Amino acid sequence: MNNFSKSDQIFNIVLYTIMAVFGFIVLYPFIYLLAVSLNEGMDALKGGIYFFPRRFSLENYLIIFNDKRLLNATFISVARTVVGTLASLICTSLVAYAFTKKDLIGRKIYNTIFILPMYVTAGIIPNYLIYKMFGMTNTFWIYIIPNLTWAYFIIIMRTFFEDIPPAIQESAIIDGAGDFMIFVRIILPLSLPVIAAVALFNAVFQWNYWLDTILYAPRGKNLDTLISLLAKMLTEQQSGLISQAAATRKARFLTPEALRASMTMVTTLPIILVYPFLQKYFVKGIMIGAVKG
Amino acid sequence: MKGNMDHYLDRHPENLVISKPTRFQLFLKQKSIQLMVLPLVIWCIAMFYLPLFGNIIAFQDYKIHQGFLKSKFVGLKHFISFFTGNDCLLIIRNTLVISILQLIFGTVFAIVFAILLNEIRLLWFKKTVQTLSYLPYFISWAVCANLFITLLGDTGPINGLLVSFHIIDEPYLFLSKSELYWPIVTLQNIWKNMGFNAIIYIAAIVGISQELYEAAYVDGAGRLKRIWHITLPCIAPTIAVLLIMNSGQILIADFEQQFLMFNSSNMNVSEIISTYVYKIGLKAGQYSFATAVSMFQSIVSIIVVFAVNKVSKRISGIGLW
Numbered sequence: 001m002n003n004f005s006k007s008d009q010i011f012n013i014v015l016y017t018i019m020a021v022f023g024f025i026v027l028y029p030f031i032y033l034l035a036v037s038l039n040e041g042m043d044a045l046k047g048g049i050y051f052f053p054r055r056f057s058l059e060n061y062l063i064i065f066n067d068k069r070l071l072n073a074t075f076i077s078v079a080r081t082v083v084g085t086l087a088s089l090i091c092t093s094l095v096a097y098a099f100t101k102k103d104l105i106g107r108k109i110y111n112t113i114f115i116l117p118m119y120v121t122a123g124i125i126p127n128y129l130i131y132k133m134f135g136m137t138n139t140f141w142i143y144i145i146p147n148l149t150w151a152y153f154i155i156i157m158r159t160f161f162e163d164i165p166p167a168i169q170e171s172a173i174i175d176g177a178g179d180f181m182i183f184v185r186i187i188l189p190l191s192l193p194v195i196a197a198v199a200l201f202n203a204v205f206q207w208n209y210w211l212d213t214i215l216y217a218p219r220g221k222n223l224d225t226l227i228s229l230l231a232k233m234l235t236e237q238q239s240g241l242i243s244q245a246a247a248t249r250k251a252r253f254l255t256p257e258a259l260r261a262s263m264t265m266v267t268t269l270p271i272i273l274v275y276p277f278l279q280k281y282f283v284k285g286i287m288i289g290a291v292k293g
Numbered sequence: 294m295k296g297n298m299d300h301y302l303d304r305h306p307e308n309l310v311i312s313k314p315t316r317f318q319l320f321l322k323q324k325s326i327q328l329m330v331l332p333l334v335i336w337c338i339a340m341f342y343l344p345l346f347g348n349i350i351a352f353q354d355y356k357i358h359q360g361f362l363k364s365k366f367v368g369l370k371h372f373i374s375f376f377t378g379n380d381c382l383l384i385i386r387n388t389l390v391i392s393i394l395q396l397i398f399g400t401v402f403a404i405v406f407a408i409l410l411n412e413i414r415l416l417w418f419k420k421t422v423q424t425l426s427y428l429p430y431f432i433s434w435a436v437c438a439n440l441f442i443t444l445l446g447d448t449g450p451i452n453g454l455l456v457s458f459h460i461i462d463e464p465y466l467f468l469s470k471s472e473l474y475w476p477i478v479t480l481q482n483i484w485k486n487m488g489f490n491a492i493i494y495i496a497a498i499v500g501i502s503q504e505l506y507e508a509a510y511v512d513g514a515g516r517l518k519r520i521w522h523i524t525l526p527c528i529a530p531t532i533a534v535l536l537i538m539n540s541g542q543i544l545i546a547d548f549e550q551q552f553l554m555f556n557s558s559n560m561n562v563s564e565i566i567s568t569y570v571y572k573i574g575l576k577a578g579q580y581s582f583a584t585a586v587s588m589f590q591s592i593v594s595i596i597v598v599f600a601v602n603k604v605s606k607r608i609s610g611i612g613l614w
Contacts (some may be wrong), residue, residue, distance in 0.1 A: 026428060049450070105320045110330055117341035122345045123344075123584060123587030125575070125587065130344045179329075179610055180325055199354070209433070210434075211549055214552075227435050267433065267436060279424055
């Protein structure tokens with residue numbers, strides 16, 4: 001028996017070490033980038049930074065708020081997140097509410113129409129051509145219209161709405177409230193948790209997504225988001241940005257690496273701030289999606 | 294008061310003894326609800342089904358000014374020219390290698406992580422590790438690519454460590470070595486998605502009956518033995534279902550990742566079907582040819598899911614449908 005518990009102890013030591021190392025590996029890239037972003041650009045090129053900045057400087061951050069192009073990108077990032085999330089909340093909750101009505105004519109067909117795109121999607125070329133046909137390419141709407149709602153969110157919201165006791169609605173009907181009134185006055189106020197969850201998912205998606213800028217708004221004027229600029233810098237489509245930015249601010253020590261580091265931190269910080277709420281909801285969300293979907 | 298009563302009866306027609314209304318009458322009665330959903334149904338058809346129809350241009354010589362309906366039909370010309378072209382084998386090979394590596398290692402790591410996490414008894418430690426584990430899932434690919442490119446860069450900490458321990462004499466350009474590309478993107482994918490992928494396995498493990506473990510404990514099985522003989526067999530169905538579902542990704546790989554990690558020195562190993570479609574289609578404007586390539590990709594994906602499902606059903610009795 002003694003032998004048994006000894007092997008148990010070794011198992012525990014190995015287990016906790018592996019998990020601690022894993023936790024470090026997840027966190028370290030962010031710590032490093034934070035250190036680089038707070039370090040003077042030219043100095044960082046010498047290497048040797050591991051955890052803390054060596055020559056502290058806020059230059060890499062100030063440039064984002066002083067360069068016209070970067071400031072505009074920050075604005076587009078925020079605009080896209082706010083408008084996209086609001087639009088998606090309105091559309092998703094309307095459809096989800098309609099689906100709670102068992103006697104809705106065409107319910108089955110509508111349901112299939114919304115679910116199928118989860119599994120079958122057209123390629124990027126037909127998408128591009130259809131968006132172009134609707135005049136959405138190279139406009140701000142390319143960020144909003146294609147992302148109005150998503151079957152997965154509809155399922156999550158509908159599941160929540162269906163759990164609201166029908167008695168509450170019935171008493172409102174007796175009081176003469178119409179469907180829309182019931183939706184706005186009763187369903188929505190009772191569904192704040194699920195609304196918060198869907199809003200968070202949407203906001204994170206809108207804030208993080210950059211592929212649509214590159215695919216569907218390649219010639220959009222001032223449509224770049226912070227994250228799409230970062231992506232373009234990585235794919236070497238955007239080498240002009242750094243020299244422009246440096247010229248406007250006379251930022252002598254600015255380097256592409258340092259600018260990328262500070263852009264990374266600016267785009268990651270909001271995610272980390274909402275992360276505690278995000279992770280609370282999303283494990284639940286996955287389970288609902290897996291069971292009902 | 295009368296109005297209210299009417300309204301109530303509208304919603305509860307069973308209380309009225311009248312002839313059954315036609316579907317059209319019902320539709321008119323629920324017009325406020327229909328108004329909530331119909332515009333979005335139309336939106337959905339326009340955004341998702343019209344492009345599906347737009348795939349027709351794979352069989353045409355599509356010209357923008359002629360549109361979908363008037364462009365000339367050319368049959369399988371674009372498919373044939375893709376399969377007989379020089380790029381075909383290379384990009385299919387790259388796509389397959391990258392996605393199979395990610396499928397195998399991604400699954401193995403997620404399972405091992407889920408099992409290890411389940412063995413942790415310190416609750417706060419367990420929670421912290423799990424919370425950290427899916428943080429990278431919520432980080433944009435652009436950020437993730439930048440993290441890796443900076444970490445592996447010539448002035449980054451990995452080169453710094455290797456040089457200061459005299460393992461190498463001068464910084465090693467990890468990202469310029471095409472032979473390292475596949476391992477790097479596999480690791481990157483594990484870093485980003487392991488915690489997320491593990492969630493479903495963690496749920497499966499939590500669902501295992503504790504009696505099984507107690508019985509094994511009484512029989513003298515150590516922790517490793519219990520993992521091997523109880524945990525793994527119990528989550529085998531979950532593993533199978535997820536593998537079947539993910540098998541459809543085998544010709545898709547991760548477009549965002551490959552798009553960002555691509556550079557001129559690794560193009561012979563990083564060009565996958567999706568990035569090829571983007572370059573040939575959107576950048577070079579060969580819409581029809583690129584659509585044919587991406588259509589081939591989707592069709593094979595669907596066939597693979599059906600085939601794997603069938604084989605799995607025959608061998609183990611586990612299938613998606």
